[in-house]
Amino acid sequence: MNLHEYQSKRVFARYGIPIPNGDVASTPVEAREVAKVLGGPVVVKAQVLVGGRGKAGGIKVAQTPDEAEEKADAILGMDIKGLTVGKVLVDQAADIRDEIYLGLTIDRARRRVVMMGSSEGGVDIEEVAATMPEKIIKIAIDPFIGFRSYQALELALELGIPTELTRSFTQIASGLYDAFMASDASLAEINPLVVTGDGKLLAVDGKMVIDDNALFRQSMLAEMRDIVDEDPYEAEARRYGLSYVKLDGEIGCMVNGAGLSMATMDMIKLFGGSPANFLDVGGGATSDRVAAALRIILSDSNVKAVLFNIFGGITRCDEVARGILVALDELKTPVPMVVRLVGTNEEEGRAILADAKMETAATLAEAARKAVAVAKAAREGSAQ
């Protein structure tokens, strides 16, 4: 789960990391009020869960409260990479002398939490990693020992932090580590960490990603989830315990297992089609879950055909077949379907679907080829 910038910075502040004074606003008038209270120039920043806000025109400086209202009016409602801006953060503008990157993530290969620092702050760190990997300093942290001040000091020296700021830097780095661990984060970054004109460190922008698997013990963070920013069908899928990711193709997929789901998408592509979604119905899929999954898939108007690919292990094919019938009865959709059921209770499953006039397939390749063909026919049919 991704936190907004203002949410991330509020978490940081609780761990002693200095952040600019500011507040969120949902209307231009609110933005004006915040700017008035702050006094002086402010930065109005779109709060959307996507990178590249600045380039998209979602971050603007305002000199007066009037101007802040004007800028907020322009930014609120703006579309940034498919997301509508519903909130802006109005922060006191910082006097920037220097910009540093400081972040924490989990290094899968080393199986450690790793702190990353770079003197190339304020830019996309992934770009720095690709073009100047030597500019990123990494420190692996032992999970039992934690992050130590000598490590912070080493990092400060490598980054060229002025001596008078090393103490403050150590506090910020330790605070970021504590925030990361206490929040079950998979990413926490300050970019940029600014050295201000008056010689102070300030976390001007922040980002946190929380491990979905740990949300059960992070109720405060879980409540911050912004459903407005989420695909409504992905949210709906989550309620049913389904993994669903919307894509931009035209063949809906319902598969059991994440690996097989990805392989099914790949096969559709291989045969010249394009998948409309990733959907894993999970192990032991029951008929009501199957029905919910089909509703979600068909809610995407781009879908021209649906492919079911079920390899029954724990999942029973007859149960899936019943779910398909329930959903079809309810939805009465004209969208053609291709079904492949193999494994546990496949005979029973096929018998249940015998009257449903669905295309069937024995192998994954055959299923994908047929789905691509019926989607093409449906598209050409509707074009006439």
Place this chain on the structure above:
Amino acid sequence: MSILVNKHTRLLVQGITGREGLFHTEQMVAYGTNVVGGVTPGKGGQWAAGVPVFDTVTKAVSATEANTSIIYVPARFAPDAILEAADAGIKLIICITEGLPTLDMVKVRAYIDGMDVRLIGPNCPGAITPNEAKVGIMPGHIHIPGNVGIVSRSGTLTYEVVAALTERGIGQSTAVGIGGDPIIGSTFIDILKLFEKDGDTEQVVMIGEIGGTDEERAAEYIRDHMTKPVTAFIAGKTAPPGKRMGHAGAIISGGTGTAAEKMAALEAAGVRVVNQPAEIAEIVATLAGE
């Protein structure tokens, strides 16, 4: 021979009285796996699926001489279950449970790395040596004994490949699902090493997916140390960056972890990389000299 699980496996089921645990214990017993007991705190002294239940792993081990354990307990208790098994002297721990917090797994790995214990998973289907022992949730009947070792990050995709091999009469030495999480107990390299040493395994099938760099590191190992042929499939060529594809570990981040990179690395290491799962059985059959 085979790897990890066989007729000498003495299996303990942690979470044996739960819905999943009980169902799969019955399935494993029916397959012929030597299940010697189960653990559910507070239910010691009871029986489940025909085996005795104990309160702790330590008690179960001293009573049954179990050498392997399989974990079905809910995610929030699973890190503890792994540590408990390791401390009780279990040598092979297979964690089926999915959804363990990643930072818990960082600690669990750091702790057990200093011990003589092997962990498979979490979030995996387990391991099976056909006709000897099924320690997992895979459908047993699709497997037949033979000389192809299988290692995979996926569950149902592995069944798909195994079923295709079996249909052609090609048997498996052992099939191992290593799990779809970012931090797992055993990686591709760990399992490839075991297959390379195993007298019953003549060739290996590797099924990877997007996310992380495990496949790339496995490619280096294969190039430098493997004498047995390896055939590979990587799932997720069509996955968009930044989106988690079901498995917690299946995410392309910052331009790394793509299927294309993994396929290129494996090909450069001499691995036969296929475009669709169905081709695996064909190549394996050719290599087996059929």
